[in-house]
Amino acid sequence: MSDHESTYVPKTGIEKWLDSRLPIIRFGADYMSLPTPRNLNYWYTFGGILTLCLMVQIVTGIVLAMHYVPNTELAFASVERIMRDVNGGWLIRYVHANGASMFFIAVYLHMLRGLYYGSYKAPREIIWILGCVIFFLMIATAFLGYVLPWGQMSFWGAEVITNLIGAIPMIGEPVLIWLRGGPAIDNATLNRFFSLHYLLPFVIFGVVVLHLWALHTSGQNNPAGILIPKERTPKDTLPFHPYFTVKDGFAIILFLILFAVFVFYMPNALGHADNYIPANPLQTPAHIVPEWYMLPFYAILRAIPDKFGGVLAMFGAIGVLFILPWLDTSRVRSMRYRPTMKVFFLIFLVVGVGLGWCGAQLPDAQVVPGMPSFQLLDGQLNSYLWLTRLLTAYYFAFFFIIMPWVGLKETPLPVPHSISEPVLDGGIPEKKG
Amino acid sequence: MTIQNGTRSAVFKIVASAVAALSLVAMAAPATAAGGGAKHPRSGGFSFEGPFGTFDQAQLQRGYKVYREVCAACHGMQLMSFRNLGQPGGPFYDAHENWSPAENPYVRALAAEVQVPDIDTETGEPITRPATPADHFPSPYPNATAAAAANGGAAPPDLSVMAKARHDGANYIYSLLSGYVPAPQGLKMAPGQHYNPYMAGDLAPFWEGDEHHVPPGGFIAMPAPLSDGQVTYDDGSPQTVDQYAKDVAAFIAWASDPHAVERKRTGFGVLIFLLLFAGLTYASYRRIWKGIAH
Structure with a gap:
């Protein structure tokens, strides 16, 4: 849209002089x-x-x-x-x-x-x-x-x-x-x-x-x-x-x-x-935690038992965002018209906040205090370790499975033909005094 | 009708944005939680709490006295200078006289009571001399190793920012200092350690009693530092451990954040301005968008 008609007209002599040399006022206008x-x-x-x-x-x-x-x-x-x-x-x-x-x-x-x-x-x-x-x-x-x-x-x-x-x-x-x-x-x-x-x-x-x-x-x-x-x-x-x-x-x-x-x-x-x-x-402090805005990624790092694997997962969690445009197969942009995807998006929000919460907890701590559970591989099932793993799995599934799959399978709602169509309900004149 | 609906949905959207922002902020809460199974600090009922709270100057003066006569024997406050005591908002600031911190006679007298190390300007030999308002509070030990050696291996921490370095700082300091109780039966204590229910820690490995009733708190190398009547107050305040602990906690809270009152006052003006500015901008917004469908 940068090719829209320039409507700037230099008025004073100085503006005309400047406009033919460095059109910086035109740029701003x-x-x-x-x-x-x-x-x-x-x-x-x-x-x-x-x-x-x-x-x-x-x-x-x-x-x-x-x-x-x-x-x-x-x-x-x-x-x-x-x-x-x-x-x-x-x-x-x-x-x-x-x-x-x-x-x-x-x-x-x-x-x-x-x-x-x-x-x-x-x-x-x-x-x-x-x-x-x-x-x-x-x-x-x-x-x-x-x-x-x-x-x-x-x-x-x-x-x-x-x-x-x-x-x-x-x-x-x-x-x-x-x-x-x-x-x-x-x-x-x-x-x-x-x-x-x-x-x-x-x-x-x-x-x-x-x-x-x-x-x-x-x-x-x-x-x-x-x-x-x-x-x-x-x-x-x-x-x-x-x-x-x-x-x-x-x-x-x-x-x-x-x-x-x-x-x-x-x-x-x-x-x-x-x-x-x-x-x-x-x-060493009893509990090393990063600032709140890094907690979701810190949680993903700790979810993987292997240190290098954790590093890859953490950087992968950010890296996946770079290829997002090619993971989404939907022809519709806005989730306003994608009711199925909207639900997965809301779950994604909860998962993101949940990962942040988990990142601030000790991995061995119980999620539900006092609830008996059993040992699953390297940790109790009722622990932040396993909750984090569940949430991490959803985080990656959202991008690698849900996005491509829902885009192909869903039936989106009808998309309006223009912006003013939903706004003006069809044909009402746009200025209303 | 359309405009009303528009307003309502705009308000809804703003509220939704605010809720979303706050929920992100709420993620920060666990990061600030204090660790361990320590008892939750008791409230010291401090005058400086809340958005309009200010320091009680008499309490700060008493707190300084407790620090100087008791705490300073082992704990430094390296970031504090004597002149700080006389700066606006400080314990010995006098708004009527409006002395500069350097010429404040109380500050000069208090500084002169303390000896600080220096070198003789003629010979270069190490000497001690009475402090001036420009001097930092002297540390009780020449270095951290000496401090640790004199205290069974645990160097007493510097108290300059202690109220910011602990969760719920002032209440924590008050509770810790006044909260010493005899160690419960069944707790294995190493020599030189003391039990305090407000100290962070995990006592499970040292507990021989019922595993479901591990006592709260942890071990602390500092023995109970305060006793009733230890410091003489000349303003008639009770000379009790509870009062000493409150007063010194208030003094450390002030020293940790000496501009706290100025900060809250500034914030009040800033918020009034921003609210008015928001109202004006919203009015402009409504006027500019009047009759524009969107």
Whole structure:
């Protein structure tokens, strides 16, 4: 849709001069007048919210980096110094720490929206894949950032995650040493993690630009999941501004209210108390858990008895998203018209939250306390280990079995011919005064 | 009719989004749960709890006294400087006089009561001198190894951020300090260990009684540190273990997050602003979309 007619007319001499050399004002004006499907609902506001999240993280992160000291002896105290002695430092650091959680809340809802409305299907495969790249980079950035305060969970989280690399046969051990900068996690590790944590957000920014470029080339999806033919554009779309700037703006403010409640009233609720204990390589915490947004993948990692198998499953759980456009065989995009798939999608939601829950529990703990069960292979049946395995099986079955199979077998509901058809109930004039 | 329906469904969608967001947040809850079979901390009834709670300055002053006279013998607070005691919101800040933390006479006097290590500027020889407001709280041991050696192998932890480093920090500290009870019959105790029902741990391997009634809590290397009448209060507050534990827990809670009150006050203004802004934006939204079918 980037080929829509440019309606920008430079008025002043300076604008004309600039427009023939660097048409940057035209670029912005065209962006604002972009024809946007008129039926977008609030689930479509998370793109704007995520842009804001990235900006907030970059701005607060740059300020934090001015005061942070990437040294194992000083890192913990330097973060606390930011909270105590830097003017407004407590605000900047709590915004950055909670901002990571907010970023992940928004990205999960954004991805689930794409999954539900079939936003990954042709011609939007590249948008989806770039989104998966951003998600993967976000996980990496968040992990690196969580190590920087050099608390107990920072250190032991880094220990667990880097050890995964060591599970790769043959090359694992040398790669592990290369990544850590030595045989153990130490100052060299912290220094390179800081460097990469500063780098990756700008890489994310670059991929976001590509993500938006691809979006504006193939056009936005919409809850009806139908392509907008050129001749219908004026009827089915509205200019991005003011209709969607105000809608996104309202959603962003609601999101900021949630954000503010966490930052100002429960700034440490989403973190682990152990990360306020300085890192101690000689004392393993009783229970090493990652941040909440990694828990589903952590659960999948632990579900597999073999360490390398667990690593493959964990990366596979993210990797499968990249090939999603080719796993879905349905000709209908939106699950609004796919009643069978909708049920499997809802189960998938429950499974995702369930995996997150399992990731925070001890694998041997009983799911139903006190209920007798029996030993099945390497664990009691009534344990989080087996619940996690059940949920993991559904996670992969959803993509590899349910998606291809339901797409071929189901009978979808009739799909409207245009966006304005369901909206306007056939032929009512679109302006109603 | 159409517009009304539209409003209702818009409201429904917003609520649905909010519920979805909160359910994702709820996944964080298990990550913060305290481990082990410790007893749930008792409430200290602290004035600083809740969105509008503020620190009780007299309690912070008493808490500092308990820390200085009892805890400081073994526990450092390396992130604290004496000047912090006189900063706005601190135990010895005086809003009327508005002294800077460095010139606050209470802070200067309290600092001068404590000796800190330094070097002689003429000779370079190690000396000790009375502290100034700019000095950090001195640590009771020269290094972590010395601290561990003097305490049967377990170095007393630094208390600077202790209230943030434990789940339900202030109530936990209060409960732990005032919660020492004699070890139950049938618990195998190693020398130098003490029983506390609020300490994290798993006592099953050391329990010789009924396996379904393993006592809560764990072993702690610190013996009960407080006793009635140990610290003299000059404001008439009860000189009991319970009161000492509450006061020192409040002091550590303040020291762990000295800007907590400022944070909550700022948040109140931010939320009022955001709610007004949301209302205005929603009004604009309704106006712009008036009569537009979608």
